[in-house]
Amino acid sequence: MTGFGRAVRLALGSRGLVAGCFVTSLFVAVLWASNLMAVWPLVDAVMRGQSVPQWLESEAETQRTELAERTQRRIELGLQVAHASPDQHPRLRQLIADSKRESGYTREKLEWNAWVRPIAARWLPSTPFETLVCVCAYVMIGTLLKNLFRVLNLVCVARLGHVTCFNLRKDYYRQLLRLDLSEFSERGRGDLMNRCTTDLNEVGTGVQTLFGQAVREPLKMIACFAGAAWVSWRLLLLTIVVAPIAFFAVRALAKSLKRANRRALEELSGIFETLTETLSSIRLIKAFTLESAERARFHDSAKALYERQMKIARYNALVSPLTENLGIMMVMLAALAGGFLVLNQETHLFGVRISETPLTHGHMTLFFAMLIGMSDPARRLAEVFNRLQMASAASDRVFEVLDRRPTIVDPPAPASFPLKWRSLAFEQVTFGYGGGASVLKNVDLEVRRGERIAIVGPNGCGKSTLLSLLPRFYDTTGGAIRIDGVDVRDLRLRALRSRIGIVSQQAHLFNTSVAENISFGRPGATREEIEAAAVQAHADRFVLDKLEHGYDTIVGPGGSRLSGGQRQRIALARAILRDPEILILDEATSQIDVESERLIHDALKRFTVGRTTLLITHRPSTLTLADRVVVMDHGVIDDIGTADELYARCELFRTLCSGGYRASA
Numbered sequence: 001m002t003g004f005g006r007a008v009r010l011a012l013g014s015r016g017l018v019a020g021c022f023v024t025s026l027f028v029a030v031l032w033a034s035n036l037m038a039v040w041p042l043v044d045a046v047m048r049g050q051s052v053p054q055w056l057e058s059e060a061e062t063q064r065t066e067l068a069e070r071t072q073r074r075i076e077l078g079l080q081v082a083h084a085s086p087d088q089h090p091r092l093r094q095l096i097a098d099s100k101r102e103s104g105y106t107r108e109k110l111e112w113n114a115w116v117r118p119i120a121a122r123w124l125p126s127t128p129f130e131t132l133v134c135v136c137a138y139v140m141i142g143t144l145l146k147n148l149f150r151v152l153n154l155v156c157v158a159r160l161g162h163v164t165c166f167n168l169r170k171d172y173y174r175q176l177l178r179l180d181l182s183e184f185s186e187r188g189r190g191d192l193m194n195r196c197t198t199d200l201n202e203v204g205t206g207v208q209t210l211f212g213q214a215v216r217e218p219l220k221m222i223a224c225f226a227g228a229a230w231v232s233w234r235l236l237l238l239t240i241v242v243a244p245i246a247f248f249a250v251r252a253l254a255k256s257l258k259r260a261n262r263r264a265l266e267e268l269s270g271i272f273e274t275l276t277e278t279l280s281s282i283r284l285i286k287a288f289t290l291e292s293a294e295r296a297r298f299h300d301s302a303k304a305l306y307e308r309q310m311k312i313a314r315y316n317a318l319v320s321p322l323t324e325n326l327g328i329m330m331v332m333l334a335a336l337a338g339g340f341l342v343l344n345q346e347t348h349l350f351g352v353r354i355s356e357t358p359l360t361h362g363h364m365t366l367f368f369a370m371l372i373g374m375s376d377p378a379r380r381l382a383e384v385f386n387r388l389q390m391a392s393a394a395s396d397r398v399f400e401v402l403d404r405r406p407t408i409v410d411p412p413a414p415a416s417f418p419l420k421w422r423s424l425a426f427e428q429v430t431f432g433y434g435g436g437a438s439v440l441k442n443v444d445l446e447v448r449r450g451e452r453i454a455i456v457g458p459n460g461c462g463k464s465t466l467l468s469l470l471p472r473f474y475d476t477t478g479g480a481i482r483i484d485g486v487d488v489r490d491l492r493l494r495a496l497r498s499r500i501g502i503v504s505q506q507a508h509l510f511n512t513s514v515a516e517n518i519s520f521g522r523p524g525a526t527r528e529e530i531e532a533a534a535v536q537a538h539a540d541r542f543v544l545d546k547l548e549h550g551y552d553t554i555v556g557p558g559g560s561r562l563s564g565g566q567r568q569r570i571a572l573a574r575a576i577l578r579d580p581e582i583l584i585l586d587e588a589t590s591q592i593d594v595e596s597e598r599l600i601h602d603a604l605k606r607f608t609v610g611r612t613t614l615l616i617t618h619r620p621s622t623l624t625l626a627d628r629v630v631v632m633d634h635g636v637i638d639d640i641g642t643a644d645e646l647y648a649r650c651e652l653f654r655t656l657c658s659g660g661y662r663a664s665a
């Protein structure tokens, strides 16, 4: 099933709203056609200076005369048969049969007329002007009612579209939270954001169009179609021979439109990508005076989108004239055929019977009114068409993400977390991003419970990658990480991650208050516990002294109103509040000044006692926190030992410390 089909199935779940859309559309359509029907009494009665009862009376008179004439004609034809040569007999008999059939129809009309006349005489106005007043009142009330149902219809349709969009957006967000981290680096934030905003809006608009215009307009057409068929279904068939041409032409455009719409959405994702990057690196752009280069990059993305949009505009521009020309062809065909029949009081066209009895001016006007009543919805359907193509392209993109199956999920039969575990082991761990070259190669490392391990190594050697495998941000491609022999992949993700606290260099904060940011470490923590954690992380002083509303100060998007060091201290308080069994510190104190560093060191020293800690640092001074130091290089472990041992025997370690470790130890 296509993406849009699935969105529609979701919408169909709101049965009440769907029923509301259909019922109100039906009323709009019936009232639309019945309002147009008012032209019939207007032309056949009022314009001839008659009231409806008078008109019915004169119609009855005409029909009686017709009957008498036909009977007379049949007698004459019967006489002709007696004197004609045998080869003329079939033609004459056919004429007699036709005349009999026509008399039958006229008799039926006469009976109907006789039945309806007393009712019309009793209920309908008796003068032409009163009839006109009645027709006008009928049209006015009909239009009022039609618009009332239209309003109801628009509200139902909008609600259905927005509810579907709302539900899909929530699913999409849930899916974003479940997706593997690798998806984010592969697809890019801009693209994922665009799908959740623009694309989903298009899906909502598509659902609204499908249950709104795409139901209302065809129903209006069907109502007019029925009215025109009532006048003469044969004439109607003749006039809609052009319809299949329109169908195939529009279908050919559909595919190109969907493709163009999909490309446009992709280009829009590119713009989102560029914008998010620019906004998050605006300082860098200014500092390195990259404005013109960035402008050029943005120009390329915007130009690509502009070109796609122009392509869509060209296709769209084609749809409307195409349907309009075919519509006009249809009406003109009807005008020629109908005009011929009425002006000549004929019932046949090219030997084909079009109506049982000659059509009146009122009939013909009604027929045209119905055709015109069909052409307006047909024109609107051309717009519907593009919106549905857009929605179809957008839904494919949304469902592409919704259908992604994350690989890092809970195992089918999770093992229980070893409560009194004693060792955490990286066994022959190998890993490469996206199945690419190995960033880590056969890493073996055993950490005892409560041990503090520092990991050092040159940039890009795989330190952060190694630690990101423990909370299963990524899964190892070879080897395993085991806690007391239990593979972390056999544990429930929640059970594993709830025991780990992470403080990283970026120290991400949410755009909310300081207190709430700290409480993310342990949702539900009391204010006292939050403040105690802040005191331990040496964050309380700046929070109380420098922030206007203390713990209730909003930190700005990503914590932008705080300095790097302040953000790190809040992130540290968050980890302290979590009170994790395993603490991961990835350059957690890199932005803290020398004065604060000493204080934080003391805090960390106290906090990490008896707590399994894995810390990455480039600061030799931080090494004093560690029981053992692991030196990594090019994805492998170069050496392990105490800082003193390594200083004595490991060349790389000495280079990394470049004397700093000794100085600070």
Ligand SMILES: Nc1ncnc2c1ncn2[C@@H]1O[C@H](COP(=O)(O)OP(=O)(O)OP(=O)(O)O)[C@@H](O)[C@H]1O
Pocket: 185, 433, 439, 457, 458, 459, 460, 461, 462, 463, 464, 465, 466
């Ligand atoms: N999301 C990612 N996708 C692809 N490759 C990545 C990704 N993250 C890191 N890498 C690559 O993996 C290698 C190891 O990166 P990692 O961040 O683990 O190094 P590191 O030792 O922590 O470096 P640093 O000291 O600079 O923080 C690098 O070559 C890097 O280019």
